[in-house]
Amino acid sequence: MEDILRPIYQERASQPNTLGVLMIDQRQKASPLTDTFDIVLLIIVKESETPVYIKHYSYEQQKAALHIVSEEKLKEWMLLGTNRKIVEWLFNGKIIFDRNEYISNLKTELRDFPFYGRKIKIGLEFSKLIRRYLDGKAFFENRHYLDAYNHVVHSLHHLARLAVIENGFHPEVTVWNQVKQIEPEIFKLYEELINSEENLEKRLELLFLASEFLIHSRLKIGSEHLISIMAEKDQWSFNELQEQEEVIPYSVDLSVLIEYLSEKNILETVNVETKGHGLYHRYYRVPKKLY
Template sequence: MELSNLTIISGETFDESVLGVVTLRQQGNIPFQSALLHEYDRLVLMLHNELEKERIIRHSIDGDLRTQTLHVDIQALERAVSAGDNNELVTSLLGGEIIWDPQGILENLRQTILQFDQPLKERVLFMEISRFLHMYVKSKRYIAAGCIMDAYNCVLIALYHWARIEVSEGGRFPEPAVWDQLKSQNTSVYKLYEELTISTETLEQRVELVLLACEFAIMSKMADCCTMLLTILGSRNEPWSVEELLIQPGLSHLEAELPIILRKLVSRSLIREITSWADANAGDGHTVRYVM
């Protein structure tokens, strides 16, 4: 499609610095569509390089046709794919029509998702095990404090991340409607989800049952799901500090999860802690670093 035609579709003008454009329309009774289409007839996703803001949103109307336009930085879209922190962008990319892609960026990214080979699979597995462990730990702490509803909420989210792990291990990119994806695999995770949500046992009993299953799953999946982190740790002879790890590509948005997963890997003897005297400006005690 010629660039001049794109101004008609989006309701605004732009130049050839736009890397790509995807459009998504309401499509009748299709089971799952992006929530970005809610109350809109059309979504236009415009991909930019080095956008000033990570996302710019504009709304327009042409007669009865309402359009929501998202201007998104390419790094935000790539992060949504690898980290799963913005499923709506991924849904739009997979389900929309690519109408402008002169460098093939959008088509290549779409094919990367559909093929789901390494290293994307390793990145997704590590993101999900990190979040799975984090929510499991939060649920354990809530139930110990007697906050049963909060424990329930956290273990439900933990199950969601476990479901995404199961789908990924099966060779498919985990989509937003992950429970529908997982249902066909007939795994124990889906049965645990039903046990947690519809069982006749007390809420506390249900949470404790699922937490036991989560603990076993974490122990059995840690090594395989942490390949990405283990590769980084083994990429040099010197041990890594948490600060150094958090500036590595793919780890920078795991501030809450990374310390927990490092401790779990140490306790499983999959990595080692190395201690040294703290720097002068770091206070008393020892600095802890990690190595394979």
């Protein structure tokens, strides 16, 4: 099928806006890596009115997907991890066209995993972890065990991704294979949740206890990105914080994260008087001991 697709990617490669072309083959039947397609063509362009354009093709008994992605959208995916397949595509795809070694440099950047990108990813995963953990705990305490189970599974997944990033790797589609090697303790928790013969209530009770310990052990690294931003001035209103460009990626979970960090004395709350009697504005700051 590659021969059939050649005119498509050759035409794109000839355009000055095209930065690179990758071909990803399906490595196993019904692979999640290629969304069940036999071949994926990834074309990265400098600029595009449509950040992501996708087209599907059929030839005899095979099917292919063409993905045209703007450089800006690609960088967003790489920074935020919102498209997990993209990392594996860049790592494992066959380079068909590479203007000024653009894709080769991207691969080097992914392998090096710059500290700046790692800090934001850790903050993002940690905030999602806290949200899922607290929501799951609330469901558990209200005896909604199936809803609690759903949130615990997600919280363990965020914990797994966090552990992978901490160790300097990008989380892949098959993140549990990575975690089994990197953090077997988290993998064992996941196995116990899925395979234990205990009743669901008991399984959840044990998982929340274990998760509390694992989350607490990551408080410092999980909050580091937010703390580094908040240390830039004495105190912040919530709205000021959520409008910070570097915080926007996890602003949806920011409120829960700030309250959790305040309870753990990682942040301090400051009451500022309003015109209303006994009513205060609530501000947040980093304790001086953390500077």
